[in-house]
Amino acid sequence: MGCKLTAPPGSPKPTPGPPPSGPNVFNAAKDAEITVFADSDSGTVHLIAADLNGVKVSLDVNFRATFKVSPGGNILSMTFVGSDPDEIFRIEEDCGGGNSPILRTWRLKPVVPGGPTTQITIHAT
Amino acid sequence: MQPNIVRIIQFACIALLLTVPLFGQSTAPIQTDPLARFDIPTNISSPDFPNVLTNFAVNGRQQFIDYMVDTMNTRAAFNATFRNLLQSVENGRVDEQAGASATSGGTASAAEKAGISGLLTAALESGAMTQTLDQNLFTVRGNAEGLFRFLSGQDVLPVCFNTTDTSCDPSPLNNLEFTASFDVSKSNTQTVSGQNPSGGATLAALLTSDKRQFSSASARFAIINSRDLRSKRYRDAWNTWFSQNHTALMQAGSDLLAAEDQIFLKMQSEDANGRAVTLGDSQSVYQVWLRNANSVLLGVIPRTAAGVRLALTQQLDLLIAQMRSLHPDLDDKVLAARSAYSRYYANTSGGFELGNQPMLTLQGSYQKPSLQPDLVNAKLVFAWSPKKKGTANPGTLTLNGGVSIYTRAQPKDANGNTSRWHDAQFAVQFDRPIDSKALSTLTIGGYFQYQISPGLVNIPAGAMSPPGTTITLPPNGAQLLSKSGTIAVVQASMTLQIPNSGIRVPIGISWSNRTELLTGNEIRGHIGFSFDSHSILLLGKEK
Numbered sequence: 070m071g072c073k074l075t076a077p078p079g080s081p082k083p084t085p086g087p088p089p090s091g092p093n094v095f096n097a098a099k100d101a102e103i104t105v106f107a108d109s110d111s112g113t114v115h116l117i118a119a120d121l122n123g124v125k126v127s128l129d130v131n132f133r134a135t136f137k138v139s140p141g142g143n144i145l146s147m148t149f150v151g152s153d154p155d156e157i158f159r160i161e162e163d164c165g166g167g168n169s170p171i172l173r174t175w176r177l178k179p180v181v182p183g184g185p186t187t188q189i190t191i192h193a194t
Numbered sequence: 195m196q197p198n199i200v201r202i203i204q205f206a207c208i209a210l211l212l213t214v215p216l217f218g219q220s221t222a223p224i225q226t227d228p229l230a231r232f233d234i235p236t237n238i239s240s241p242d243f244p245n246v247l248t249n250f251a252v253n254g255r256q257q258f259i260d261y262m263v264d265t266m267n268t269r270a271a272f273n274a275t276f277r278n279l280l281q282s283v284e285n286g287r288v289d290e291q292a293g294a295s296a297t298s299g300g301t302a303s304a305a306e307k308a309g310i311s312g313l314l315t316a317a318l319e320s321g322a323m324t325q326t327l328d329q330n331l332f333t334v335r336g337n338a339e340g341l342f343r344f345l346s347g348q349d350v351l352p353v354c355f356n357t358t359d360t361s362c363d364p365s366p367l368n369n370l371e372f373t374a375s376f377d378v379s380k381s382n383t384q385t386v387s388g389q390n391p392s393g394g395a396t397l398a399a400l401l402t403s404d405k406r407q408f409s410s411a412s413a414r415f416a417i418i419n420s421r422d423l424r425s426k427r428y429r430d431a432w433n434t435w436f437s438q439n440h441t442a443l444m445q446a447g448s449d450l451l452a453a454e455d456q457i458f459l460k461m462q463s464e465d466a467n468g469r470a471v472t473l474g475d476s477q478s479v480y481q482v483w484l485r486n487a488n489s490v491l492l493g494v495i496p497r498t499a500a501g502v503r504l505a506l507t508q509q510l511d512l513l514i515a516q517m518r519s520l521h522p523d524l525d526d527k528v529l530a531a532r533s534a535y536s537r538y539y540a541n542t543s544g545g546f547e548l549g550n551q552p553m554l555t556l557q558g559s560y561q562k563p564s565l566q567p568d569l570v571n572a573k574l575v576f577a578w579s580p581k582k583k584g585t586a587n588p589g590t591l592t593l594n595g596g597v598s599i600y601t602r603a604q605p606k607d608a609n610g611n612t613s614r615w616h617d618a619q620f621a622v623q624f625d626r627p628i629d630s631k632a633l634s635t636l637t638i639g640g641y642f643q644y645q646i647s648p649g650l651v652n653i654p655a656g657a658m659s660p661p662g663t664t665i666t667l668p669p670n671g672a673q674l675l676s677k678s679g680t681i682a683v684v685q686a687s688m689t690l691q692i693p694n695s696g697i698r699v700p701i702g703i704s705w706s707n708r709t710e711l712l713t714g715n716e717i718r719g720h721i722g723f724s725f726d727s728h729s730i731l732l733l734g735k736e737k
Contacts, residue, residue: 118447
């Protein structure tokens, strides 16, 4: 299982530290099965809900969302919780084999950019 | 002014302070800047400008919903939502000590609080509680780890980029704080009488306090510091709470997304003519608006916060007008999203409340009271929040217990006996925020000091006798024993804070049955000003 999501050329790279950073638009093959999750230094941040194009995506016991990329555009919306609103955490793709690149960073604090929910757009190629 | 009139005013102030909570229980509607959470002053310098501000579907969904709620003028119905709850978390801590101790010459607090500063705290306070001579004390507190990181050019609030990097974990130094207090007042004069330990003669002198001198230094270590959001104890407690409540949290999170989708998805999947387009398509209402709004914001020259704010407001209002044509029931959907948001945070508030767990701090200090022998003090400070209610700290009970000893043996009577023991102290204090944003905090406290040995005053050479007396003072100075006994102080104060600024202003009044050197009741006023740099760092303007 390799990584499925790729950021378009010229996209901003995620960088450590505040404010949250990184791309919010990705490309992926149609019908690709993708798993995303939240990772944090504190170990307290969890993805607790996700939907793709308004349709609920079930989470597994490790709070990971797995979905299949639909043709055209896809909007993945996510809700998170964590113990510290200021903590910068990572939204990662589970590519298997222990490989989980950072898609972007985020924080729960509702100051732009931040909040309990966010979205990424995935264009099917 | 007549002494009786002064007393009446003083008691009126005490009565006012004690009854203020009755008025503070009903929270007035909060009027805030509808664009405050867009943090325009910071984001105009972002490399992602203007997208960071305009692309709210990614960068701030609830901030945009907040803005819509404001434009619908229904804000008062949502005062208990996350924005206020989070502000309470940041502003509502009442357990952090800023100023000097109750035994100093200038303080606004009967008990020392258990909390440790995050980086650097400065306080200026006026009005003694137990000391005879009033002073204005400037107190600086510094967190050992925070200062080390700051001085060595590291992030004060570090963030790691992967879970194997431990460089951002707090070290034990995070629980260590150093404090120094300095007297910055002009000299203060007081008549003091007592017994000379050399011979037993009764003496009285007109004493003038030292001025602009070092007053005390201390080191504090938080043995139990579960209120630190970075502490392992807090995180472990939070994870346990999460595992017990994740089902309800997931439902609330899912409901929140569904409510937001009702607002955001349609404008991302239809064009201006109502035709369906691919989600995220460049011709969708949202993407067309986004390009135009970005162009307008880039055209704001010079790029000032005021200029960007005006342009952003106009662009958001334009989009809301378009959204109304897409959603005839937009107001209902916004209110539903806000309600879902409230439920989400009602669920998460239980986790934040874990930050109100007990704290225990050990403190050692070296004190140099004006015209008195030097002292060393050891103290244990315990803090406990007895009740949980929302995320704002519902109140913190603080208990202090300690002993003070002289740095060297001092006379304890006129018979040549000496002792190093000075006193034992106990203090209790209750701090309670009286509004949902903790902009004001009521404090009621009591301090009790058992003087193991009588108070001792160093009469300097050349001190004057009190006017109207014929007492002759030894030309080379002398010591003077005051009466021993118990000092009891009760105190009431109100602390006002400017939210998110780190600035607090305590104003209070105290009554004591006596002071260290003089018998007789004392009523004193206390006022202070403190600044906590950590609050500024938490605003996201780090480094």
